[in-house]
Each structure stands twice: as C-alpha cells, then as structure tokens.
Amino acid sequence: MSGAVRKTWSPASEEYQAILGGLRETVGACMQCGTCTASCPNWHAMDVTPRAMWRMIQFGMLDEILASRTFWMCSACYMCTLRCPRGLKLTSAMAALKRLARVDGNAEARRSGAFYEAFMDDVEAHGRVQETGIMQRYFLKRKNPALPLSFLPLGVKMLRKGKIHLPSKGQGGVLMPMFAKAREMEGWT
Amino acid sequence: MSQEFEPTILAFVCNWCTYTAADLAGTSRMVQQPNLRLVRMMCTGMVDPKYIVKSLLSGADGVLVSGCHPGDCHYINGNYKARRRVKLLNEILPQFGIEKERVKLTWVGASEGNEFAATVNNFINEIRELGPMEARSMAVV
Amino acid sequence: MRKQYGALVVGAGIGGIRAALDLAVTGHKVALIDRRPSHGGILAQLDHQFPTDHCGMCRMLPLMSRDSSSQFCLRKGLFHDNIDIYLSTEVGEMEGEPGKYLVSLKRKSTLIDPTKCVSCGLCSEVCPVRVPSEFNAGLTERAAVYLPVPYAIPNHYVIDLDNCQRCWKCHEACPTGAIDFKFEERKDFHILVADRDPELAEFMRGELEEQNFPLHFAASGQEAVDALASDESFGLLMIGMNLNDMDAERLLTRSRELRPDLAVVVMADKGSEGAASDLVMQGAREYLVKPFKGKRFVAWLDKLYMRILSDTTEELEVGAVVLAGGFDCYSPAMDPEGGNDIWAYDHPGVLTAVEFERLMSGTGPTGGMLVRPGDGRPVKRIAWIQCVGSRDAQKNADFCSGICCMFSIKEALLAKRLTGGEVETSIFYMDMRASGKGYQRYRMNAEKEKGVRFVRSRPHTIMPMDDGHTLRLDYLSDAGELLSEEFDMVVLAAGARPPKETDRFALTMGVDLNQWGFVDTQPYSPEKTSKVGVFAAGAFGEPRDISESVIQAGAAAQAASRIIKAYDVLAGIETEPEPEYPDVSREPARTLVALCASCPTLEQAVDIETVSRRMGDVHSVCRVVPVGGACTPQGWKDIEEAALEFKPNRVLIGACMPYAYIPRLKELGRTIGLNPALMDVVDIYTASFNTACGIGDADCKEKAEKEVYSNLSTAVARLQGADPSGPAVTVDVARSALVVGGGLAGMTAAMAIADQGYGVCLVETEEALGGTAMRLHTQLDGSDPRKFMEELIAQVEKHPNIKVFTDSRVVLSRGSAGRFRSAIASPRGVFQLEHGVSVLATGGHEAKVYESGLCVHKTVMTHLALEEQLATGQLDAGAIKSVAMIQCWRNEGEERTFCSKVCCPEMLKNVLNLKQRNPDIDIYVFYRDIMTQGFLETYYTQARQAGAIFIRYDDETAPKVTFGEDHQPVIAGFDPILNRRIEIRPDILSLSSGIEPNDVEELQEVFDVAVDEDGFYQEADFKWRPVDFLKQGVFACGIGLAPRRMDETISSAKAAAQRALRILNAETIARETVVATVRHSLCSLCQACIAACPYGARVLDMDQEKIVVDEILCQGCGSCAAVCPNSATVLTGFHDAPMMSVIDAALEEPA
C-alpha cells in the first residue's frame, strides 16, 4: 500500500455507490480504535485489517476492498460486533461486502468467494457441512479442472484418518426455509 | 547511650494538613510513642526560627516542623518559606553540636496518618540513638 | 414546626459543599444532606487531584468571616453557622413551589449515639462481619460497625444494619453504651398481622418468641381496621394479600387514613409481587414474599423494627433546592459477567481508577505502597485503559466522562512519584482529552518530562497469563500490527454514570432526566432543571471535573439565591446579633479546666485525680472540675455552672474529638459571656488509647499522664496568650458592582447581580454589547444563540439596575473588597465610581493566524466564518462538493500549549450543518484529539455517522496546504490507519484557529491581578477558587479566564456573580479573630512582611509611614510574623510571648 490516495472515490456504477453508501452508514461512526481487529480470531489470515477496511469504506476505496480477501475470512463469530464501543454492526458489514463481491465482483472476487458459497450451499442442502459435498461444489464453482487434483493428497490423508464421511441424508433441507427467508429479507427474490 | 533515655519531641504542625494527619493517626489508633508534644500552628510558614531554638534550649531533644506538601499549602506558599528557615537552622545549629537530625522538616498530607505516625516514630528512634540534647542538663534558657 | 432553610442542597460532595458554602456565606440558611454517612463525596477518597496532584480543598473555605466556619482540613469535616448537615439522609417527599418547597427528609439512624461514641473502635474489633469497604473501593474489608471515613469529623462509628448479623457483640463491647439496638422497647412494639392464614400466625408466634414483640393477629380486614381504630399502639402493620373481606389495597388505604405514620409491610403471595410493589408505591414500606423462612424472617423483622424505631424524618421548608448528587463511577462489575470476561476484573492486577487511587493513599489498603492489593506482588509495569464504560454506545454511554483522561495521567504521575520514576506507565487512549486550563501542559509534562507513555489504541480485552501474575494486552498499532504487552497491573479508567437510583430520586424531586440518566438541564442555563427552583450543581447534570463542578455549583447557588431573594424566604427570621463580649485582656488569666471523665477508657489509662491535682498547680488555673460526659447535656450544664460560679476568663475542656466542640463553644460563650476565642477543647483521650504499652502498666500510666498533663498545660499556656479583643474593624460595603466586559460573561454576571437589587456598572470597550458570542449563529443542541444574545442584550440595556458604558475603559481602581473606588473613561468623560466588587469578563477573540492562505484565498476561512457564511446564505452547501477542515491549526512551530475547547464543537456544528444541507458533501477533518467532553460526544458520533471522515495527525504528519488553480486548496496529509499519504482538493478549507484571551495588560495594573503564561487571568486556585482572584473582591469569568463554550461561560459568570453577591449582601465586613497586626512602635518598615504576604494584604502607607494590614485580605497565615525579626508584626492568638510559654509548657514534662 503505497502511493497517495489522490482520488478518494472509486469510479463505479450507481448501484455500487448505493451499496457503498449503505456500508458507509454502517461503519461511519467508526473511530478507528482497532478493537475489531484485535478481537478477530481470523485476523492473521486477512490481508487488510478490518480497521483499515472500514477506513477504506469511509474513503470509498471500493476497488481495493473488493480486491482483498479480508471479508471472506470473516467467520461471523460476532466478536467485533460484540466489542465495538461504537455499537457498529461490523459482522453485517462483512456480510454486505461478501454479497457485493458475489453480485458484482470481478474474477478475483469470485474466486475468493467460491469456497464461501460452496460452504453455504452445502449447509443449505444438508443442514450441516459434508466434506465431500462441499468440495464438489467448490470445484464446480471454480471451473478449474486441475484444481481437484491439487487437493487429492490432502483428501487421501483425511480419508485415512476417517475425517471424510460419505454423504448422508442427515438433516437434509431442514435449514432451507431459513435460507429462503434470509434471501427474502435481503431482497434476493 | 543510656537505655533509660526517652526523648521528647516537639512538633510544630500546620493546622491544615499535618494536624489533620496527626489527628487521624490518633483516632485511627496507630501505635505512637508518647514522646511527642504537638503544637498546632496555622501554617509552617509561621514557625519562627526562634521557636525552634527556644524548644531545643528548653529541653526538646528534637523538633519536627511538618506541613502540607508543596503546592498544597492552604496559604499558598508558607511551606516553601518554612523550608528556607529550617535550612538556615540546619546550617547554624550543627556548628554548636546540635545535630542536624534534631530539626526535621517533613510534608505530611491530611490523609497520611500512617505517614505521620511513622515519621514521628522514626524520628523518636533516631533521636533516641542520638542521645539527649545537651541543653537538658544545662541551666541555660 | 418545619425547619426553615433558604435552600436544601442534596449531596455533600464537592459540588454540594461548594453550593452550600456559597449560599451560606451569602447569608442564607442551608440544609446540606447526603445519603452516605459521610461528607465529601468521591473526593473523600481522593488524596490528590489534577492538575496540581495535591489537595488544597481547604482553600474553598470562606475567606471572609472565617470564624463562622470550620478552619481545618475540609476533607475532615465542615462546620458553618449557616449550614446544617444531615448525613445518612435522603429526600422522602417534596411538594410545593419555588420559594416554598415542603421537603420531608428520611434520616437513617446509625444506631450509635454520637454523644456517647468516643470512637474507641472496640465495637468494630468484635464485629464478625466483613464486607467490602466503600471508602477503599472494596480493596479492604470493613465490619458492619465501622468508621465511614477514617479522618472525618465528627468521627463516630456507624452500624450498617443491612449487613449486621445481630450477634450484639458490639453492644456488649461498647464501653460507653453508645450502641442502641432498642432491646428495651421491643416489648412495647405491637405488631398487627392481618392475614387469613392461621399457619402464618403460628409460624410467627413460634419464630418471634425470643423477640418479645407483642403480636396481634387479625384474620379479616375489618378486624384489622377495628384494631387500628382502637387505642392500642402499633408499631407495624403487616398486610396479607389473602383477606376475604377486604383487598390489601383497601386495608392499606384505611390504615393510612387512621394511622398515617404507621409502617405497613405487605406480605405478598408468590406470583403477586407486581401487585405488592404497587402497594409499595402507594405508601407501604416494603413487601415480603411468602413463604417466610424462620431465621431470615426474624432477622428481617428485627432490623425493620430497629429502623422503624430509630430512623426519623425531618420536615423542612426551603426556598430552593440544589441537586448535587455527583456521579457514580462505572465499574466492570456492572457488566453482566461482572467484568471478568473482558476486563479480568477478578484478577488481583486489575483495578478501576478509583481503586488505584485508594491504593496510592496513605489511608488505603497498603498504606500507600504500590503493590497489588490482592496478592501483594510488586508492580513494575502499569497500563491504563481509557474509555472503559465511556464513549460506549453499547452501554448507553455515548458520552465522554470528561475526567478519566486527566485522572489517568495523574495516576500515572503519582505512580511515578511514588516509585521515584521507576515504574513503567502506559496509557492506552483514543483521544487524550486535556482541554481544561493547563491540562495540555500537564499532559506534555507527563509525556516529555516524566516519561509517561501514551499509546493511541484500545486494547479490547485483558488476558491473564497462565503464570497467574501478569496480564496481557493485545492492541493494534497504527501500522496495523497486532502487538502484545504484559503488565503487572492494569487500571481501567472507568467513566461516570448517574448515581444509583437517580431515576427514583428524579421522580421524588419532579425533575426530568436526559437519555443517559443524568439530570436534564436547559440550554444557556446548565444549572436549571426542568423544575423551577430546583437546580443542578456539580457533576449531576453532566460529568465534570472538579474545577467545572465547582463553577457549576456556584452557578446553581446563584440561581438558588436568586429564588431565595425573589421569594423573600426567611424574611421574618431574625438572625441572632453577634454578642459583645467583655474585654478581659487586662485581667490576669483565670482558667477553668473541665475534664471529661465519663469514659472508662480514660480512667483505665490515667489517674484523673492526679491529673486534676497537677493541673490545679498550673499557673492561671483557677479551678479543675471533672465532669461526667462533656458531650452530654448534663455534662455541658455542669461546665456552664462551673463557669458561672468561678467566673473564669479562660475555659479549657479536656475531652475527646475537640473539633466537634467548636460550634458548641460559641453557645457556651453566649451563655457565660465569654469570647469563644478564650476557650479551647483538648483531646485527652487519644493518649489513653495508646496501645504502645499495656493497660495497667504503671510506667505506661505515668507516660500517659504526662502526655495528658502536657497537652492540657500547653493549652492553658496558649489560652493565656489568646487575645480576641481589639477594635472592631469593619468595612462599610459599597453595595454595587463594576463589571468589565460586555460580552456573554459580563452581561450574565451583571444580570445576576442586578437581579438581586444591586447596581451594576457594565463597561465595554467596543461600541456595542455582545462580544465574541455574537459571532455564533447556530448551536449543536439546535438552540438559537443569536436570539439568546439579542434578548440578553435587550434585558441588560433596559435593566434599571445596570448602567452600561460602551466605548469605555476602566482606568483606575483602588481600595479593597467591599469598597473600591474606580474611574471609567468614556467618550462622555471620566466617571468616578464607588463599588464593593469588580468582575473581570474581558473575554477573548478568535486567534488570527495568517497562514494556509487565510485572508488570501477566498476558499479558506475559519470555522466561525464558515458558520456565518452558511447561516447568512452566502455559501450554498448544495453547490459544494467537498470541504476540508483542520483542527488545532496554528502557525508552524507554534507550541500547542492549551486547548481552545470551542473548536471541536464548532467543527462538528459545521459538519452536521453541511451534511444536513447536502448529504453528499465529502468532509475531511484533520485533527489531533477530538475534544468533545460530556454529552458533546454524541455529536461527534453523529458527525461520523453522517459520513465525515476524520483523519488524525500529529506533529510529524500535520497536513500541508498549497493552492491550485482557482484558489483551490490542495491538502497533503497522511492517513495513519491506511498508512498512506492522502491528497485532498476540497472546495472549501475551514480552519480552527482557537481562542486567545483579549489583551489585559492595562487592566492587570488597574486591578492588581495577574495572568498566566497564556495570557488568561490567573485565578486564586484553579480547582477550589476558580472564579476568584487572589485579591479579594475581584472576580473573573468567561473566556478571559480560560477557553469556554457558551454554557460554561454562563456558568462561570453566574458563579462569579454569586461570589460577588457574598460581599454585596453584607452591609459590613467584620474583622477576623486570627489576623495580623503591626506594632508600629517596633516596626522598622523593612517591608519584609509585605513581600512575605501571599495575599497582598499589606502595604506601606507612605504618608503615615507605617505598614497597613488590610484585615479583609489577611488570612492569618502568619508568614509576616515569622519573617519579622522583632515581632513587630504579630498574629492574634499567636503572639511570640505566649508561644514561648506554650513551648515551655509542652516541654515541662519530659517524656
């Protein structure tokens, strides 16, 4: 990160601006205390700290935000939201970014989001994550035939240790209404 | 020095801080040796050097001047003036064998009852080590 | 008969004390109450206060008529002729209207008779109970019978009935029978139980057998009503909710009708708690849920019985009410998890700020040693975490407590001082709010000179390390790295909260609370609550530091005194004239010595007869009388009788707790016709408590006797030298005021004084009234400052008591408090004026700094100009795309030595205003620390929410301004969060340039007052006398004193007016007992005394060739006497000759 921020607003569509506006509202009151970042269990895996992310939202640097993988690393543990002295809904902001990236993101964003989507789809389908299912979905989404091969050694290892279970019906579909409701609330349908 | 010697200490204490602390030490039942004679002054800034000289010549084995901490003085700066006076006596009296240790200046705040008790007890012990003031056995006033 | 007072002051903390004193010295009777058993509020717990790190609270005591108040450490206690203090007291009910409020006070009994308690502490020693000590913030434990504050006066033990186990051991241990559990009266305490359930009756009969309460049972409501209508005396009515014929509410109503004072308790069934609590609202004392458990029920009833019998009510009629409830400190313990999850509050190394303060205190848990209170481990590294519980929207605290920043710096400095600088101190903060007078310097000194580390970050959690000792803090550096540090101790700068039960209290008093639970106050009148005649003082309306609290208390006192005056409260009540005492200075001293021999402790320690006999031999002692209990009415009568019989001209009483007798000596003086200055009380008990040697030991007895004898004979010698006679020097007060400066402060002060009927000359150098405040067009709270100012100007101009001189200057002012002679130069000529007080309200102005293109480029303006352009429509917010603002902006290299306090709110105002008009404007604010203390914080939050971007800078990253085409500013800055340079090209650049005091060089000379290094007036004492000058009779207020916002300016002006009214309200000012005089025949005119006098009370009269003492200014410190080589200057009561005798007497008995 170097070079002066000359233009602080990124060129983007009106839709972009609307989402950005919402995000700005969410994190506007942030005073950069850093509690969120220091509280984040996945902090080490993020390329941009959450604190810097909110800052970039304030500055309107959406391109750079979407290029980062930070929000994909959010496991929605809500620690930041719980601790934020400003009472900001930070986990929601992370989710909004995920959504934004999925809808309108570039290739990079799609790639980063693939695993996340696969995970959620699998949960929706089975009511829990099934190791085989999720990977299938992930590979499909990535549309990269070489990718499964690269996971082969890991898969074999896990299989040996009994970490991979065969797909089962389990609680299949039990969470579907919840997902539907969420989609409805978020205006996706 | 004789084991029997019990020093007498005269303390000029300021009305606002140290007297309060002395009172606190008393009412808190802190262990205090009965060797202290307290003279309440409005301010250490009004302790005339001749009071101290008089005390030493009249049988006090040590004189304690105690007031507010710097900046605390009810009368703004009396304690600073007291410090110069005690400094002066600390220069004059030792020339005549009256040890510097016999004239002490301390700052003790109103809530420092324990500090006052400890100060006095230490002072008494120190004077006990030092032995009686010569004037005790002299017919001079 | 209701007791009448001018005002009731609720809360005896610093704000309440100040308000009470301000009213009392003005001549109003004040009732000062506090629900705690001690006075002093939080300050009783603090030994050191910023920014001096010392106390000095005693400087608040009256300087004039000193004899009417106590003259000792104010943290110890307070007496004033016009103040009645009620401790352990709350307001029960209040009704009425301004000028005549009828108040009923509930006084909780301490169950210990103060006239009998000698504070020996035996009760506390035997008490088996241990609960956290309030005084030491829970760091130590106390018994259920305890001393609330170790150094308070009067210092009687109190019983905490709630925690009492009823073992009665204290009662047995008390040597003086001071503890009264009302054992004897139990048999006369009839309890009427109205309940259908026969099992309950049986249960109660069985359980209460030992208690001896006569029990009466009524199985129906009617039966109960009949009993109530009978002649039987009842102490308590217990109502069950199961009566067939009458519901509980009806019975309660009937009982209130028949016996309004009878205590009623509701026995609720499980599930009907709601209905029961309604009954409590209707007058029942409390409710108890069935089924009752034996032991607990008996204890509860027994305590209730003791309360009913011991507690009292006091009915008052007061003119006005001042609420000074202060604040409670937030504690992590208030969190659902007790603060253990996030703050590891149960760890011995984690303390709140108040706990740390207690730790540093000599009366604290370690006697002032810096070790961990829980485990005694040494402390090498301490961290302070700011904003714990403040600026926290999640905890309904979207406000800044305003005190914690300075508090933490102070504590860090104290820790440094205590350890000789060894301990490492780090303060973790977000904005360091050092905006008070001198606070910025204090902070710089802490950082640069004393090595206190300031870290701008917020650790979110305290993590105890596995070793069980250290504590880890994780925090984010500016660079975005997560850092970990370990500390031995972490102090939580826990913020302020409204005091407990403020909501209930507000209901009783009929005042509104604001959204954070503090008392709601009005714009431009921060002392006014929603109820007329009820005012908020101190920190009750908003968290404030000492100085601001004291000012706010002054403002509240001013408002209250205005009501008292307007409604002519107490008009009919004559105050007793000061009695004339015979002059005994020519008579040989005859001293009556009365020895209080009531307490067995003394008898055990010394042989009173021996002491009496030897005292009889002391020169001037005419009689020694032993009395049984000097503090009891009988003992006091004995002393009176002895005095009338032996006609002494000196009276010495040997007793315990001398301070407590001071008010009583005045009474005695009246009775026997002797000046109280010729009387003294000496503590003869402390010597007897000395545990250095065992009781019964002969040697020990002798030592104690010597000590008692010495104490008494020293006092006799001192009394011999007492000389209260002398000509009564008084000043006839010229009852009008001179106010210099016609801005907001000057006009407010003038109005406050003029409204009470005194003439005011208001002098303004400009051609029109108004001053700096006229430049404001809007306020953050939405009020209209312009309208307010215009109304104020109109009021001032048409006020019959105010004479306005515009375009004028004061050129001369001579004299002293009560009578000044001044000259005003006006275009119409020079006016001579006699007045009693002067108020300097000369104000300040926006600092003019010609840099960053100000006055060159039309795109650059100050915040004030921006506000004006927006208000007048000169600037169209809709046409602007972006605005940049720079806070704390000064000339390069210019030291930022003080915070102007107004620029941050001003900036927020513009931000919100712009955003409201055009939400799409991009706003960038460069700042160092946002100074939004108190409830202003919420506007900061709003500004951020509205989308303004706040960019922090420091000395190294200060924004640089250049200009492009069309005057467009180009600001090159740096964002520390993104760690990137940023460049902003706004349409408008708005600068905060801060406040500078107006030049007062001339006035300094005219009024003989000083200014500080920044050019603001130098007050007598920043905390305790914030609107006084050292020179009495001259006061300051407004921006001339320190940067202030409008509300604060108004408060300071009202506070100054109240101080001035104290003088104007008196017709004459009388001399004091302890005051310096000059024996001119001895005086060589060396003037050393003039230099030594800290109050400027001495001058050389050139014509008369003598040193003249201004007895009003003289405070009796004796500096002059000590510096005078031949005692030509003497302090009354401390003449050299008697002092020599005192020394002789003290040394007569070698230890």
Added chain:
Amino acid sequence: MATTAKIQIDGSGPIPALQGFLRGLLENETLGGIMVPVHLFGKGLPMPTLVTDPEQLSGADPLAPAFPMNSAKLLSRLTRGQSGERIAAVMRPCEIRAFVELVKLNQGSMDDIILVGMDCMGAFDNVAYKQFLGDDEPFEKTMEFYKMSANGGVDIAPACKACEYPAPANADIVIGVAGADLSDHIPVMATSPRGESLLNGLGLPETSAAGRDEALEAMVAKRTATRDEMFERTRAATGTLSDLSEYLSACVNCYNCRVACPVCYCKECVFNTDVFEHKPWQYMGWAKRKGSLKMPTDTVFYHLTRMAHMSMACVGCGQCSNACPNDIPVMELFRTVAARTQESFDYVPGRSLDEAPPLSVFKEDEFQETVSHMV
C-alpha cells in the same frame, strides 16, 4: 574601562590632597554635603560627619585607622525618606556592603547618594586606636599607620585582619589607596555612570591604578588565611552547646553588639520587647525544673536567634566585638556562622542590590534535602 583619574599629592601629603578632592566634589552643585570621618575633638575618635561647608573639610581624615562605628546605619538615617539633596559618603567597603544590605531592607536608599569607597587597610578597634594615637597629632599618626601597614606590621582589629573585602564594591567612586604611592598621587576611579559624570566634572588628569590589583590580591590572600584560621579557632571553641555557653558566658544581655551591628536594623530588638519580659513565676518554674537558672536568662538564645536573623547579612565589620563591654569575641563567632549560612544560600551580603535577602524569597524547587522523607 571607566575613568581613572589621579589626585595629585603635593608637599602637604595625601590627607590634604584627599580633602582637596572632597572639597572639589562638594563644590559641585549637585551635591549638598559629604559624610566623611572628621577629627572634631582633638584626640577623640574621628567621627563620621556630614559636612556641607567645604571649608569645614579641613578636619576630614578618610584614611584614619579608626572605626568607631559602621556608618551604614548613619547613612540609612540620611537616606530614609527624602532630604531633597544629594550627598556623598566616604565609606569603607564593609560600610558600603552593610549599606547595600540596609537598602535591600528598605532602611535606606541609593537614590540620592554618591558612595565614595576607600580601599581599606583596616583599622584599630577603639581601645587600640586610642593607644596608637597616644598624645600625637591624629593626621601624623594616620600617615604613620600607612607607612607601618605598608611594611606589614600593624595590629589592626581582628575583624579587619580577617576581612577579605578590602576593595569597595557597589561604590560610585573608588579611591584606590591600595598599592598607591602616597608620596605622588592617589588613583580615583569612577565605577558608576553617576560617579563618572561627577569625576569628569572635576577635571582631574587621567591615570591608571597601577599596582592596585596586585596589592589587593596580596592583602586578600593574607586576610583569607587569617580568616580561615579564625574560623578554625572559633569552631574549636564553640563545638558544643556547653562550649558555646562558655564562650558567651560573660554576656550580660546589654545588646550592645546588636546596637553596633550595621545590619541589625530593628528599632528595638525582640529580646528587648515584652516577648522576653518574663514573669517571676516563670523564672521560678525554670529554676525549679533544673535546680538552678543562670541569670540573666536568654543569652545563648539571644545570640542563636540573632544568628538566624542577621548572619546572612553579616558583613564582618567587627563592630559587635568592638562594642562588647565584656570582650566576648562576637565577631569571630558570627563570622564563622555566617560563612556557612551565606555559603549555603549562595549569598554574599553587599554583593548586589538585585540579590534578595535569602529569607525573603523562595523557589518551589530547592533544598529538597532539607525535607526529610522518613517513610
């Protein structure tokens, strides 16, 4: 370098030459009078005399080795309040230094005074001067004294022997006798603007004070050594309270020492006031406590108190010893004490008018070691 002029000495010797110089000064319109030691009564002591008539300067002897009193006190009387006229005073260095102290204490003023300082060879005490004078002519004996002191063999007063300030400071005009060839001329220096203009008005020829510094230096070295010996001796003699009492045993509370002391400026000493008017029962009480009571009381107390009051301003002129009827070496005692007190406050009495008397001022951050922290 300020003007140095010479007072030419013709055949009649240095005293008439100095008289001539003073006459010249007095003839200047700006001066109303001159205070100078004058032999008035034959064989008596030359007393400071305020001369207004130039003719009456014929008895003036500024060089006389007599020092009947420290004239600072007299000058204080002449300068308290306004006389309306300016005068000059011919004084020894110790007198000027004492006067500076008195001015600080508002006991006099520098406004209307021209200080003419003499290099001081010392003087006899009163008794010794009379012996020295015998039946001879005073002027001749003065000259004889100068001859003898040039040879190094005069028994001047102990105070003068131990005086390390032979050259006047803070004067307007200095008469540089030290090292001067009294058969030829005496150098006279202007040491202030006022002195400069006065001296220039006299139209004296210029010169240099050759040899003066060396002479002074030698004198100071010798006297400092004597002084230090004196300190040693006195310390040894007063090392304990008993020793001090013995040292002062002849004190009769006459307070002559403090009357003679130039810096004891009190109208009445506190020991002479009612503060020390003890009652008979008090005396009896004290006597009973110890079995006996030395009368008069308060002698040691008096001296210790005086040390506290004035040791910081003590200029060491020795008038106290001179005044003591019982020959107590008061000067030695006070100078010894003063050496320590003055050093501890870095104060030199008479050095500068700008230095406030140490007990009249304070700093917030000083003498930390004086405050005990015993806990």
